Amino acid sequence: MNVPRAALVIIGQELLSGKVKDENVGYLTEQLWALGVEVKRVLFVPDDSQDIVEALRWVVDRHDYVFTTGGMGPTHDDVTVAAVSEALGRPMVHSPSLESLLERLYGVPAGPERTRLCHIPEGAELVYPEDARFPQLIVGNVFLFPGVPSIVRKKFSAIAERFRAEPIYSERLDLDRSEMEIVMPLNAVVESFADVRFGSYPQYSEGKETVYLTLDGTQQERVQDALKLLKKLLGLA
Amino acid sequence: MNVPRAALVIIGQELLSGKVKDENVGYLTEQLWALGVEVKRVLFVPDDSQDIVEALRWVVDRHDYVFTTGGMGPTHDDVTVAAVSEALGRPMVHSPSLESLLERLYGVPAGPERTRLCHIPEGAELVYPEDARFPQLIVGNVFLFPGVPSIVRKKFSAIAERFRAEPIYSERLDLDRSEMEIVMPLNAVVESFADVRFGSYPQYSEGKETVYLTLDGTQQERVQDALKLLKKLLGLA
Numbered sequence: 001m002n003v004p005r006a007a008l009v010i011i012g013q014e015l016l017s018g019k020v021k022d023e024n025v026g027y028l029t030e031q032l033w034a035l036g037v038e039v040k041r042v043l044f045v046p047d048d049s050q051d052i053v054e055a056l057r058w059v060v061d062r063h064d065y066v067f068t069t070g071g072m073g074p075t076h077d078d079v080t081v082a083a084v085s086e087a088l089g090r091p092m093v094h095s096p097s098l099e100s101l102l103e104r105l106y107g108v109p110a111g112p113e114r115t116r117l118c119h120i121p122e123g124a125e126l127v128y129p130e131d132a133r134f135p136q137l138i139v140g141n142v143f144l145f146p147g148v149p150s151i152v153r154k155k156f157s158a159i160a161e162r163f164r165a166e167p168i169y170s171e172r173l174d175l176d177r178s179e180m181e182i183v184m185p186l187n188a189v190v191e192s193f194a195d196v197r198f199g200s201y202p203q204y205s206e207g208k209e210t211v212y213l214t215l216d217g218t219q220q221e222r223v224q225d226a227l228k229l230l231k232k233l234l235g236l237a
Numbered sequence: 238m239n240v241p242r243a244a245l246v247i248i249g250q251e252l253l254s255g256k257v258k259d260e261n262v263g264y265l266t267e268q269l270w271a272l273g274v275e276v277k278r279v280l281f282v283p284d285d286s287q288d289i290v291e292a293l294r295w296v297v298d299r300h301d302y303v304f305t306t307g308g309m310g311p312t313h314d315d316v317t318v319a320a321v322s323e324a325l326g327r328p329m330v331h332s333p334s335l336e337s338l339l340e341r342l343y344g345v346p347a348g349p350e351r352t353r354l355c356h357i358p359e360g361a362e363l364v365y366p367e368d369a370r371f372p373q374l375i376v377g378n379v380f381l382f383p384g385v386p387s388i389v390r391k392k393f394s395a396i397a398e399r400f401r402a403e404p405i406y407s408e409r410l411d412l413d414r415s416e417m418e419i420v421m422p423l424n425a426v427v428e429s430f431a432d433v434r435f436g437s438y439p440q441y442s443e444g445k446e447t448v449y450l451t452l453d454g455t456q457q458e459r460v461q462d463a464l465k466l467l468k469k470l471l472g473l474a
Contacts, residue, residue: 008281014436016276018267019451025281030255039253040288042281044245044262047436051277058295074420075437076427106417113420148441180343183311183350190313199251199284200312204385214256 001197001218004165006032007041007059011052011070011080012147015044023149024069031156036165036218037065047077049086056087060142065163070147072137074113084139085121092119097126101135129158169220171227175234178202178209185233186213193226195219238434238455241402243269244278244296248289248307248317249384252281260386261306268393273402273455274302284314286323293324297379302400307384309374311350321376322358329356334363338372366395406457408464412471415439415446422470423450430463432456 008028014020022044029039041059045051052071060066071080085092099118108114120126125138136155137144143159145152175182179202190198199214213230217223231237245265251257259281266276278296282288289308297303308317322329336355345351357363362375373392374381380396382389412419416439427435436451450467454460468474 010279013434014438014451015262016266016279017270017453018263018265019270019436020438021263025252026255026258028255029253033254033256039281040283042247042253042279044276044279046277073416073437073439075416076424077435077437106415108417113417148439150441178343179310179312180345180350187313197250198314199256200310200314201251201257202310202385204387214251216254 001038001168001195001216003168003218004037004064004163005062006037006039006065006067006163007063008039008043009052009055009059009066009068010042010044011047011068012044013046013077015070016046024145024147024152027149027153028067028069028156031160032163033168035160035163036167037163038168047071047079049079049083052080052083053087056084056142060087060140064141066142067145068142069145069152072144072146074117080144081120081137084142084144088121088140088142090121090123090139093122094118095120095124095126098135105133127159129155166218168216168218169223171215171223173213173215173227173230175211175213177211179211182211182213182234185230188233189226189230192229193217193222196222196226198226238275238405238432238453240405240455241274241301241400242299243274243276243302243304243400244300245276245280246289246292246296246303246305247279247281248284248305249281250283250314252307253283261382261384261389264386264390265304265306265393268397269400270405272397272400273404274400275405284308284316286316286320289317289320290324293321293379297324297377301378303379304382305379306382306389309381309383311354317381318357318374321379321381325358325377325379327358327360327376330359331355332357332361332363335372342370364396366392403455405453405455406460408452408460410450410452410464410467412448412450414448416448419448419450419471422467425470426463426467429466430454430459433459433463435463 015022043055045055071078095118102108121139127136196217202211215223215226252259280292282292308315332355339345358376364373433454439448452460452463
């Protein structure tokens with residue numbers, strides 16, 4: 001499938017120690033897929049500048065969009081903005097509009113913490129969606145989100161339409177058989193439809209195995225034809 | 238903190254399109270942390286051999302343990318075992334014990350599918366925990382799990398004690414203040430305790446921001462001392 005590609009860089013020690021369960025991957029992958037964008041990589045890294053830089057360098061040139069979550073606050077472990085600056089080779093510059101926002105919204109007193117928070121990578125875009133507590137920071141193809149899931153949802157919704165591409169058509173086929181029983185017909189159809197993506201997902205319930213198949217593609221007719229052949233080979237039509 | 242390091246490679250297109258929400262990262266990170274093992278990287282990749290090989294090569298030499306989930310079944314998209322073989326440079330060899338198990342347990346007829354499933358990387362270890370449906374495959378420092386969360390739990394529990402290391406001591410401090418209000422005392426304590434790991438997690442509820450702090454370390458006394466100093470600087474003790 002030739003669709004826009006995205007990567008997620010999920011930042012936060014709390015997610016790597018199991019203290020907090022991530023909710024952003026499920027949300028972002030689902031939203032992007034519905035927009036016609038395919039997530040090809042997800043990376044979780046600790047709140048460490050070098051780890052984040054390494055992750056970003058690994059994905060930033062090979063994906064149309066990169067989304068980061070986490071590490072956006074004022075404390076010692078909030079190093080995402082500086083890491084994006086380093087990974088993209090864009091020096092940090094002072095943003096007067098951000099400083100005035102911080103002063104007005106949070107009453108942060110002048111000092112090293114406020115100054116640090118008002119530095120952003122050169123050429124960064126600040127988008128102010130309606131009702132947003134804080135602007136959306138965009139640096140090249142990197143979209144920076146905080147870690148808190150409710151804020152990620154709000155901020156992503158505000159800019160989601162930027163990412164809309166051709167729709168991906170999906171079909172699903174639930175089968176009352178084990179994966180082993182359907183592997184031969186499935187593999188035959190997979191070979192005939194290089195432009196359709198197939199998934200096969202076994203499920204276990206009360207000791208019984210069933211399976212469901214998924215078919216995805218950008219050409220609806222091809223997805224339908226693949227489904228038809230699959231049903232035929234499985235003796236369902 | 239000088240503790241054993243782990244990486245997770247989470248394999249499956251369904252997790253990248255949001256069709257299925259991953260449940261294995263939360264489980265494995267929490268279990269490993271409780272055993273004294275720190276997860277330093279999590280990577281999600283599609284069911285594509287080259288993607289899996291690339292991910293494994295990125296993590297396998299730099300971590301004590303690598304855990305993979307997904308891609309272990311019989312269908313076209315189950316390519317994990319072959320990818321581990323390629324990434325580790327260990328050729329695939331036929332396992333007669335696996336073939337006999339497949340025949341007995343699943344009644345899989347002789348043929349190319351059964352033959353494919355009975356090839357494992359050279360030198361792989363097959364562990365047969367009690368009650369297991371299928372053996373645990375271990376190749377060097379790579380532990381291969383299927384994708385289905387209930388099976389991951391069962392299989393991991395069976396071998397968990399292998400990974401037990403020195404315990405990590407953790408403390409948590411819930412504060413009725415915003416992160417911005419505690420940043421200066423927090424940063425001061427962080428600087429004095431290089432051997433303690435600090436986390437700061439803002440929470441939003443009904444428009445109000447609160448924050449909780451976490452302190453982790455392998456020396457209980459140092460964690461306690463850091464907590465004491467933090468409370469003092471916050472005016473709580």
